[in-house]
Amino acid sequence: MTTQPVTRTPPKRADARKNIAAILEAATECLARDPDVSVNEIAKAAGVGRVTLYGHFESRAALVAEVVDRVMSQSEEELAAVDLSGDPRDALARLIETTWEITHRYGALVVAAEETLTHEQMREAHQRPLARVERLIKRGRREGVFRKDLPVVWMVSTVQSVVHGASIAVHRGDVTAAQAPHLIRETVLSAFAAQ
């Protein structure tokens, strides 16, 4: 999925590759700020003409899909590198830390994805990171450190809610980005603790 299908066309020219990279980078940044940003602004931010952009991407939707795909695989990589062994509480804290960084970095990009991608694609995109949290929570319940009186699916959703809420709170200036991970961790772990 993240591996590109082998193109049978001769390799692109150097400046074309550079422009494509610049467009993807600019699009990622722009969409993270404003999910409804126009193609025009993305092209301008990439230092490139709008026509050039359309030369490399079939449509706005295709560009957004490509950006989301890249961000997703990079995020997957980061999340896969998190150590989930040991005390589930510590593991969840580490997972939350990384999840927060990703969420904060890409801000409103998820909104752009929601507006562009199909529900099927969205479900697929959420599947792997969600499954990771779910596995960890289940282990914590088995080991008796997380409560068992709430549905697992709710607890997973709670992690997402609090992380997302923190992103908004930071954007609003209520708390700083530096203290956010601590607040999220403290809140979620208290909510999940077995009594």
Add this chain to the structure above:
Amino acid sequence: MTTQPVTRTPPKRADARKNIAAILEAATECLARDPDVSVNEIAKAAGVGRVTLYGHFESRAALVAEVVDRVMSQSEEELAAVDLSGDPRDALARLIETTWEITHRYGALVVAAEETLTHEQMREAHQRPLARVERLIKRGRREGVFRKDLPVVWMVSTVQSVVHGASIAVHRGDVTAAQAPHLIRETVLSAFAAQ
């Protein structure tokens, strides 16, 4: 603010008043489902011509503002009726119950408001309900039943996050609307409990 300025014009005709009511009702329902709904669809849902709608409301923005204003004052009324005395935990549970009902009922209307209203208007709209939660949390901290190691503003934001997350979870079918209040209450109270 919620009181209409006394119009010096003669009272509207009966069918006009009825149509205005139908439009406001339809707009509330439509916007709660899709914040980007077109004026056309709102008019259709109200069983009225688009021109008629524009005869009663200067613009789409004016209509949205009116809808938000009405919803806000009704919500304010409901929230003001909540008994906030007694054990802060029980009081917060009651407040959460009502907050949940309102959030669930009006769904995506807040998104429509964000897209239409100014930041000033949004801040103003959030001020009163937020202040209510904040006062209650502060009292709970003074009385030693809520933790003091997290910023009050963060705790307020947490309530919002979890309620909003529950709305999404219900919409996604992960949990039912009936069990949502219980889950929210259980989660938030655990997160806020003094250790």
Add this chain to the structure above:
DNA sequence: ACTAACCCGAACATCAGTGTTCAACAAGAG
């Protein structure tokens, strides 16, 4: 240096939504 690939701005077609005008028609208030 030559050529194919690429860039770019301007102009165009298209589309969806907003907001307005008009003229015929319907209905409430007195």
Add this chain to the structure above:
DNA sequence: CTCTTGTTGAACACTGATGTTCGGGTTAGT
């Protein structure tokens, strides 16, 4: 009953966005 207010669909202008075409200019690769 009648007159004023209100409703209506069709048609229009306008806006902002997407996506395309064209022609001339530029640049990377060999």
